[in-house]
Amino acid sequence: MTVPSAFRDDRKLTYLNSDGADRALVSPVSTAVLDRARGYRLQRLREQLVRSDCAALLLYDPCNLRYAFDCSNMQVWTLHNPMRYALIIADGPAIMFEFKGCLHLCDGLPGIDELRTARAWMFMACGDKLDGAVEDWADEIADLVRQHGGGNTRIACDKLDGSGVHALEARGLTYVEGTQVTETARSIKSPDEIELMRWTIRVCEAGMARIYQHSLPGVTEQELWAHLHFENARSGGDWLETKLLTCGPRTNPWYQECSDRECRAGEMVSFDTDMIGPYGYCADLSRSWTCGYVAMTDTQQRLYDTALSQIHHNLDLVRPGVSFFEFNEKSWQIPDRHVPYRYSLAVHGVGMADEWPVIPLHVDWGPDAMSGQFEPGMVVCIESLIAEAGSESIKLETQVLVTETGCERLDSFPLS
Numbered sequence: 001m002t003v004p005s006a007f008r009d010d011r012k013l014t015y016l017n018s019d020g021a022d023r024a025l026v027s028p029v030s031t032a033v034l035d036r037a038r039g040y041r042l043q044r045l046r047e048q049l050v051r052s053d054c055a056a057l058l059l060y061d062p063c064n065l066r067y068a069f070d071c072s073n074m075q076v077w078t079l080h081n082p083m084r085y086a087l088i089i090a091d092g093p094a095i096m097f098e099f100k101g102c103l104h105l106c107d108g109l110p111g112i113d114e115l116r117t118a119r120a121w122m123f124m125a126c127g128d129k130l131d132g133a134v135e136d137w138a139d140e141i142a143d144l145v146r147q148h149g150g151g152n153t154r155i156a157c158d159k160l161d162g163s164g165v166h167a168l169e170a171r172g173l174t175y176v177e178g179t180q181v182t183e184t185a186r187s188i189k190s191p192d193e194i195e196l197m198r199w200t201i202r203v204c205e206a207g208m209a210r211i212y213q214h215s216l217p218g219v220t221e222q223e224l225w226a227h228l229h230f231e232n233a234r235s236g237g238d239w240l241e242t243k244l245l246t247c248g249p250r251t252n253p254w255y256q257e258c259s260d261r262e263c264r265a266g267e268m269v270s271f272d273t274d275m276i277g278p279y280g281y282c283a284d285l286s287r288s289w290t291c292g293y294v295a296m297t298d299t300q301q302r303l304y305d306t307a308l309s310q311i312h313h314n315l316d317l318v319r320p321g322v323s324f325f326e327f328n329e330k331s332w333q334i335p336d337r338h339v340p341y342r343y344s345l346a347v348h349g350v351g352m353a354d355e356w357p358v359i360p361l362h363v364d365w366g367p368d369a370m371s372g373q374f375e376p377g378m379v380v381c382i383e384s385l386i387a388e389a390g391s392e393s394i395k396l397e398t399q400v401l402v403t404e405t406g407c408e409r410l411d412s413f414p415l416s
Helices: 004-008 031-051 062-069 074-079 122-146 163-169 181-188 189-213 223-235 296-313 322-330 336-341
Strands: 056-059 085-089 094-098 114-117 154-157 174-177 245-247 268-272 288-290 345-351 354-360 379-386 394-402 407-409
Touching: 004 345, 031 056, 031 062, 031 085, 031 181, 031 189, 031 407, 056 062, 062 074, 062 085, 062 094, 062 154, 062 163, 062 181, 085 122, 122 163, 154 163, 163 174, 174 181, 181 354, 189 223, 223 296, 245 288, 268 394, 288 296, 296 379, 296 394, 322 354
Parallel strands: 056 154, 094 114, 154 174
Antiparallel strands: 056 085, 085 094, 245 268, 268 288, 288 394, 345 354, 345 379, 379 394, 394 407
């Protein structure tokens, strides 16, 4: 098999606009769609709060803040610097605490009932005054919960350092691990969310097509990876979570990050996008092809066909009501020679990042595997990584929506 001619002649997919111009893609998503998605997401969080018997939800994770309010500010920086947060009361106001000087970034966002300046209490910002800063922060949070919580003192928190937990508990609040609240809420997407996700995938596929066009002998792995960054950035996307693009012998073992190694004609180029794109949604797609558009060798073709078999077999199992246990029992069985080089999972959820659930590959299934079932509105990624001793790795992955009757692929970039 050669790499599909549809890539080369642009009949099926192109990174250009419909008029043939090479410029940033312009989203067709309407404000009404975006506002409905915002309202749905905030309601999902409140529903999970009620089910968890919690008065409030304290959010620090930038992905959760984006999900709740669609407010985006220094996303990557605040992943490791907890300088902005939100407090959502189950039956009360939704309050955004924004970084000092940045409150204007929240203008016009419909889910925010009140906007306050965040109180920073990390060492970088407070130094030897940290203890007093965390006390002031905890006073404000506890006062709000007492004022609006109706006597319920349970507060779910997604990411909170120990000193913050202790300070809230000292004020009579009961800490509840909030990740289950947020992950469960985010797992079921509305039709409007799917429309937003389709656009992120469209932008990602434009980046993938650009990678393909430049997959020529002499290009470095890093240069190829930069094309996905470029397309995402110029079309309003956020960041790439990994640097997983390698070629030739560096594809095996997997999980090596892209380097300055030059790709050679006929080598496999394999990658995993892990792209947080426009509207904050993730496009998590993987493809493999040969550098220079040359025909695959017999070994490359055999490995590629094996990976395709895994993808198609497992795709057919994704239906509403199918339990994760049943999926595992019926899933594609990896041949023994590929087991040492396998991927760690068969399926995972995806939304504003990789999300719950995660279903291990059958050889890694055990008593610790999570329970659950596929439900309409879930979006999951079907994974395959196939290699053997001395070979290159083939990495394939497709992103699908669980429907009322089965599943629908959201990506259109050719798998074969």
